[in-house]
Amino acid sequence: MRQLAIFERVSLIGHIVSMIFGLIGILIVIPNAEAIVGVSEFSENVMQWSMAGGGVVYMILGALAVFIYAYRHLGLGKALAFLIPSLSISLSSELLGTSTGFPFGHYNYLSGLGYKIAGLVPFTIPLSWFYLGCVAYVLARVGLKVDNKPTLLRHAGAIALGALLLTSWDFVLDPAMSQTSLPFWYWHQPGAFFGMPYQNFAGWMGTGSIFMTVSAFLWSKNPIKIENLPLNLPLIVYLGNFGFATVMSLAAGFSIPVLLGVFLGVIPAVTLWLKGSSLQTTEKIAVPAQVEAAFK
16 A cells, blocks of 8 residues: 555655646747747657647546546545546537537537547546546535535535535636637637637536535445544645646636636635545544544
């Protein structure tokens, strides 16, 4: 298990570093292509890698880090019970969206994100739905104490809040990634929200809510042991990806989506992390006290 912990940490670090390389490539190298002329061969190869594979690598490493985290702290059953629904449902939504325009609007993916499934959706896109969706749902579920007081209202709240955290990330990412100097997708009919149709947000909320609901049902027979579930990785992954999207959006001149994302995504995520962390401290103190009382 120690080796898995090391692999999880290495994957997380690689995930963050790959995002930084991606930002350098998109925001510095492409707009200043002449800058690579005359640099060393090694530096040129690094720059070319950041352009050709940075996006693919950071999403693979992000998914790997989150899956190992889920496996270590939730068990293989729960890890797969989130991975499989999130991958299959998000891929179905993306294939439907790129084919018909429902549920996100009419759009198409360009190159730069890896092999396209059915020639339409890069294989990395469902991975991003998985790892961002998983950390968002875990933060929401623990922060709302679903497993301590499992009521229908708390379950519904965790699903809705998890989907909102996921969608808030897209508020910030989508405008920049579709309008950067090297766009990764484009909208056939640009919408009113900084180039995005409002329908896109409904599609994100709906897709996230569906696979989180399926996962919540699959998890229901075996509650999470809160005291054994550290929340640092979920918060780091969420804030790291939000930071990537923020830099992209601000560089493109989109400040309002960032502010919206901060209020609807970052602040709730940090609040849930604080609540979940304080709950874990309470649980860890309560368990020894119960053991001591049993021997009196």
